Amino acid sequence: MKTLRRCAGILGWAVSLLWVSVSGGEELVSGCYRFIYDPMEFSQWEVEEFSREAEERCEKLKLFLHVATKEPIDVYVRSGQGVSTTVPHKNKAMDLFFLKPIRGVEAPIVHETAHIFLDSPNPVLREGLATAMEERFGTLWTHPTYGLSLVEWMKGLECAEKIVGLAQLEKTDWREGAWEANPIAYVLSGSFVAFLLERYGPEEVGKALKWTQRFRPTNLERVCEVRFNRPLKDLEREWLETMKSEPMNPSARELCQALKAGKVREFLQKRLTTP
Numbered sequence: 001m002k003t004l005r006r007c008a009g010i011l012g013w014a015v016s017l018l019w020v021s022v023s024g025g026e027e028l029v030s031g032c033y034r035f036i037y038d039p040m041e042f043s044q045w046e047v048e049e050f051s052r053e054a055e056e057r058c059e060k061l062k063l064f065l066h067v068a069t070k071e072p073i074d075v076y077v078r079s080g081q082g083v084s085t086t087v088p089h090k091n092k093a094m095d096l097f098f099l100k101p102i103r104g105v106e107a108p109i110v111h112e113t114a115h116i117f118l119d120s121p122n123p124v125l126r127e128g129l130a131t132a133m134e135e136r137f138g139t140l141w142t143h144p145t146y147g148l149s150l151v152e153w154m155k156g157l158e159c160a161e162k163i164v165g166l167a168q169l170e171k172t173d174w175r176e177g178a179w180e181a182n183p184i185a186y187v188l189s190g191s192f193v194a195f196l197l198e199r200y201g202p203e204e205v206g207k208a209l210k211w212t213q214r215f216r217p218t219n220l221e222r223v224c225e226v227r228f229n230r231p232l233k234d235l236e237r238e239w240l241e242t243m244k245s246e247p248m249n250p251s252a253r254e255l256c257q258a259l260k261a262g263k264v265r266e267f268l269q270k271r272l273t274t275p
Contacts, residue, residue, distance in 0.1 A: 032058035037077040104272030110138030120209040131190025144186035156255030180264040195239040
């Protein structure tokens with residue numbers, strides 16, 4: 001086994017990187033992550049470069065969510081265009097597809113890390129938190145935002161009359177229907193959880209997600225009543241009113257037109273690949 005240690009200063013903080021040669025691959029260990037990769041697919045410098053930015057984002061995420069970790073998260077770096085996920089690893093590790101952007105889409109490492117740090121069986125809370133955290137600490141240039149902010153998405157959805165009620169959303173299979181139904185579900189969830197974070201703070205929202213891991217039922221109506229002492233319909237109305245007060249910019253208008261024309265995928269692909 002060959003091991004190499006080195007420290008790299010990044011924006012005022014330092015991270016220790018540990019490379020380990022193992023059977024069938026290589027490992028790079030930093031504070032938050034253990035990147036496990038095939039050296040025939042990814043070079044050492046490529047993984048190191050990615051790990052630096054990922055480490056910075058992870059530290060910010062941990063601080064915001066009040067999370068303390070003892071062991072690095074295993075990240076199995078995959079090539080190709082698959083879907084990054086924590087599900088096969090029961091939210092203890094992740095499969096992360098690609099390191100460099102493919103067709104303008106970046107790897108959603110903050111999104112998947114949020115699932116590992118703080119999860120919920122409720123899809124709106126689970127994916128909503130991860131989507132809100134990716135926007136705050138990661139990148140917009142990944143699923144589900146694809147280069148648009150959550151506010152821009154919400155203004156476009158409002159304009160095109162495509163907003164779905166949260167009670168309906170939590171009962172829907174987000175993998176079914178038209179292509180845009182999936183990012184819309186994620187965006188609505190992310191916007192709502194971002195609203196909850198602004199209203200109640202990350203500590204209280206975190207407690208709500210943890211509560212859903214221990215008690216049933218975990219539907220939003222019950223969670224809002226127990227954890228926030230408010231009916232879901234009131235919080236949902238206030239969230240949408242907040243979104244209505246936001247200005248409509250050109251990107252949101254273009255999204256609105258694409259939604260009305262049923263050409264969201266084409267619209268986003270063009271944005272992603274246009275310099």
